[in-house]
Amino acid sequence: MKKNITVWLFCLLSVWSFAQTPKSRSRGKSSTRPNKSSISPSVQLNELVKPTAAPALPSKPLSGTTTSVQFNEGSAGASPTTQIGVTKSVSSTEKSAQKVDRPVDGYYKKELVQNAKVTPYAAMREADVIYSKRIWREIDLREKLNNVFAAPKARLIDIILDAVNAGELTAYDPTPRKGDVNGDEFSSILTPQQVMGKLADSVLVPILDKDGNTIGSTVKPGEFNPDSVTKYRIKEDWIFDKQRSVFEPRIVGIAPMIKIKAAGLSLEDQPAFWVYYPEARPLFATKAIANRKNDVTNLSYDDLFIKRIFSSYIVKESNVEDLRIKDYSQGIDRLYESERIKKELMDYEHDLWSY
Numbered sequence: 001m002k003k004n005i006t007v008w009l010f011c012l013l014s015v016w017s018f019a020q021t022p023k024s025r026s027r028g029k030s031s032t033r034p035n036k037s038s039i040s041p042s043v044q045l046n047e048l049v050k051p052t053a054a055p056a057l058p059s060k061p062l063s064g065t066t067t068s069v070q071f072n073e074g075s076a077g078a079s080p081t082t083q084i085g086v087t088k089s090v091s092s093t094e095k096s097a098q099k100v101d102r103p104v105d106g107y108y109k110k111e112l113v114q115n116a117k118v119t120p121y122a123a124m125r126e127a128d129v130i131y132s133k134r135i136w137r138e139i140d141l142r143e144k145l146n147n148v149f150a151a152p153k154a155r156l157i158d159i160i161l162d163a164v165n166a167g168e169l170t171a172y173d174p175t176p177r178k179g180d181v182n183g184d185e186f187s188s189i190l191t192p193q194q195v196m197g198k199l200a201d202s203v204l205v206p207i208l209d210k211d212g213n214t215i216g217s218t219v220k221p222g223e224f225n226p227d228s229v230t231k232y233r234i235k236e237d238w239i240f241d242k243q244r245s246v247f248e249p250r251i252v253g254i255a256p257m258i259k260i261k262a263a264g265l266s267l268e269d270q271p272a273f274w275v276y277y278p279e280a281r282p283l284f285a286t287k288a289i290a291n292r293k294n295d296v297t298n299l300s301y302d303d304l305f306i307k308r309i310f311s312s313y314i315v316k317e318s319n320v321e322d323l324r325i326k327d328y329s330q331g332i333d334r335l336y337e338s339e340r341i342k343k344e345l346m347d348y349e350h351d352l353w354s355y
Contacts, residue, residue: 110288112298113285113286113287113288113298113300114286114288115286116286116300117285118282118285118302121250122241122244122246124239124241124243125243128241128242128243128244129239129240129241129242130240130242131238131239131240131247131348132237132238132239132240133237133238133317133345134235134236134237134238134317134318135235135236135237135238135314135316135317135318135345136233136235136236136314136315136316136317136324137233137234137236137312137313137314137315138233138257138312138313138315139232139233139234139310139311140230140311140312140313141229141230141231141232142230143311145310145311146310147292148289148290148291148292149310150227150229150230151289151290153290154287154288155226156232156301157226157229157256158226159283159284159287159301160275160280161195161196163280164195164275165192168283169275169279169280169283170189170276171189171190171192171274171275172186172187172188172189172190172253172273172274172275172276173187173188173189173190173194173273173274174255174270174271174272174274175188182322183271183274184235184253184255184271184274186253186274186276190273195272195273196224198258198272198273199224199228199229199256199258199272200222200223205217228258228259229256229257229258229272230257230269231256231257231269232254232255232256232257233254233255233257233271233315234253234254234255234312235251235252235253235255236249236250236251237249237250238345240348240349240352247348247349247352249308251277251305252276252277252278253274253275253276253277254275254277254280255271255272255273255274255275256271256272256273257269257270257271257272258270258272277305281302284301284302284305285300285301285302285303286300287300287301288300289301289303289304313335313338314337314338314341314342315338317341325337325338
């Protein structure tokens with residue numbers, strides 16, 4: 001009995017001593033910790049003013065940067081603190097980019113036409129085409145219905161020339177050559193400089209010597225007047241698609257017409273250059289037209305051509321001899337022949353159906 005009591009007492013003593021051990025350790029650590037009050041004043045001062053590593057200054061100052069060095073006051077042996085500030089030089093292009101957007105000219109933004117997308121044509125296979133006729137027609141801007149093409153704020157020639165100069169459209173040479181008898185098969189590309197040279201009137205500039213005497217002359221292109229373009233020529237195909245049972249025209253190319261002067265005489269209007277219409281459709285779809293009766297048209301130049309909202313007359317149809325109407329008709333007979341070809345196309349479509 002006494003032996004058991006002794007064992008239990010020994011166990012309790014061991015547990016109690018183990019529980020008191022961490023406290024004794026922590027007390028021992030705290031006892032060995034130095035007291036701030038025991039540190040001498042010289043040691044405290046050295047620790048407070050201990051120098052810190054200063055950032056390395058660049059050996060060569062960077063362009064467009066300013067470096068300023070400042071010293072901390074109030075402590076002996078304080079190291080300098082370096083502040084490097086970068087000042088950017090604002091160029092003229094950045095200044096123009098920082099300009100505030102121009103205010104809206106009105107009470108709402110007109111974005112329907114500007115963000116418009118081209119409505120693609122229906123797919124067509126050669127096996128489904130059972131009739132096709134190529135037509136060349138001209139649009140005279142002096143007619144009332146065609147005044148929208150020459151509106152000062154939405155002039156078609158300005159839209160085309162801006163796109164050609166910006167590389168968005170390709171201009172093709174209308175000069176006839178071997179393999180391209182009519183010059184309208186988009187076979188030769190023109191540069192923007194060549195295009196402007198064809199449109200601008202030539203000016204005879206005298207050549208002067210050092211004394212101011214005229215010793216010769218040279219021909220240079222003058223300034224282009226957009227109002228000088230009064231006609232456009234269109235090349236289109238009238239196609240009957242048996243798969244969809246549709247007889248429709250599809251424009252292939254468009255060309256502004258200019259007057260050619262030779263030996264002081266004005267010749268007939270000739271194409272200045274050709275533009276491939278399928279390439280121009282995405283551009284024309286984002287350019288709104290002017291409307292005489294309502295400012296809210298929501299119509300683009302692509303809509304104008306697709307919906308046939310213009311007046312024109314035919315100058316040629318595809319034929320074996322490759323003749324133009326003026327080659328076999330003169331005077332008022334040209335208009336009669338143009339109307340005859342129009343009626344012939346309408347009769348073909350009408351004869352396809354029975355009522």
